Amino acid sequence: MPTREATLATIQRELTAFARRARSKAARVHxxxxxxxxxMLDHMVETGGCRATDLACHFMLDKSTVSRQTATLERLGLMVRETDPDDHRGQILRPSEEGLRLLRDAHEQRRATYEARLADWADDDLERLAGYLQRYNSEG
Structure with missing residues (x-):
């Protein structure tokens, strides 16, 4: 039976591999x-639009990083800015129609990848994995 230290090392290695694949897939999307x-674009959809400060808080980034990233999204035509109806000095960031299309395409690609990689997993194994991932991510 592996030690806790060995198990944690395996988890770290596998999550790192998962993150590397995610970065690689993001580059293929655009x-x-x-x-x-x-x-960030995905978070804008999940929240129905948000302020740059919300992105900074959610992703634990400084405002200058968020500013650079959102400028890139805007320059690529993937994001639009709207006046915040609750505070006309602020802006709500939302995906553009092109941004929404890109996210839909990426979602379909990810789903197809997961379906292929997990095709031979039993339903109870999938449910356990989903539960473990939810538990891990909720203990932020």
Missing amino acids: PKLSLVTYS
């Missing part, structure tokens, strides 16, 4: 998007 910019 060659000028990093995993961070792609994730």
Whole structure:
């Protein structure tokens, strides 16, 4: 039976491999998007639009990093800025129609990849994996 230290090393190695694949896939979705910019665009959809400060807080990034990333999204035509109806000095960031299309295509590609990689897994194994991932991510 492996030691806890060996098990943690395996988890670290496998999550690192997972992250590397995710970064590689993000680059294939759009060659000028990093995993961070792609994730920001995805977060805008999940929240129905948000402020740059919300992105900074959610991703634990400084405002200048968020500013550079959102400028890239805007320059690529993947994001639009709207006046915040609650505070006309602020802006709400939302994916553009092109940004939404890109996210839909990426979602379909990811789903197909997961279906292929997990095709021979039993349903109870998938449920356990989903539960473990939810548990891991909720203990932020």
